[in-house]
Amino acid sequence: MEQRQQGLLEKEPLQEVDEDMVSEVDLNNTITQEEKEEMHNELTKLEEEITTLKQVLASKEKRHSELKQRLGITPLSELRQNLSRGWNDMQTSTAYKKTSETLSTAGQKTSAAFSNLGTAISRRFGDMRNSPSFKSFEEKVESTVSNIKSKVGSSGSGGSFEEVLSSAAQASAQDTPTNTLTDNSEHTC
Known part of the structure; x- marks a missing residue:
């Protein structure tokens, strides 16, 4: 037996002596034979009642379904x-x-x-x-548009569209109070 007390995780299989000890332990030793018989009787009665209730429920569900069908309830x-x-x-x-x-x-x-x-x-x-700044801007736009219209509309100018735009830009630049533009026409491609 001293060998068996080595630890919980033993690698040895159960011996015949161990199996006899386990079978001798009665887990239900607190219930008497009379109590067991009463429990078996109660269990049988409960099973019969459950069966009866299932039958009654099935019958009621069938009647429920029939009534719904007759009433047209889908x-x-x-x-x-x-x-x-x-x-x-x-x-x-x-x-x-x-x-x-x-x-x-x-x-x-x-x-x-x-x-x-x-x-x-x-x-x-x-x-x-x-505001004064918006009115000034509006006047400049109007003057530029009228310059473009007059240049494009005049029959004697004979200039291309690029020339008209260039002259309108120059006219607009002359109308600005602070002329910071320099003539970069020689530097453009």
């Missing part, structure tokens, strides 16, 4: 009814009402914010258009 109509009931329940819930109110308020505030933003942008563009 699985699809049941699904529709359940979805409708669920949707109605959800709409009447407090959480749905609060969420709906919150989203409505947020939508109104967002709409007002976009409206105010649009008004502010319009006002800014109006202010910008009335």
Whole structure:
């Protein structure tokens, strides 16, 4: 026996003596023979009751199915009814009402914010258009366009389109108060 106490993980197979010791241990030693018989009887009764309940349930399910069929209730109509009931329940819930109110308020505030933003942008563009620098820029563009029109429209010029653009650019450069442009026409290709 002293060899057997080496450790929990022994490599030796069980001996015949060990098997006899295991069979002598009765795990149910706390239950008497009478209690075992009572338990077996109760178990038998429960199994019979379960069988009877299963038969009753099957009979009721069959009757349920027959009644639904006679009433014309289909699985699809049941699904529709359940979805409708669920949707109605959800709409009447407090959480749905609060969420709906919150989203409505947020939508109104967002709409007002976009409206105010649009008004502010319009006002800014109006202010910008009335500014002296924009008016000066607008006048320069108008003068350049009229110069181009007059050059292209005149029949006696005989110049090419590039010449007209070049002369319009020179005219525009002469109209600017601070002429920082130098004549780079010799350096361009």
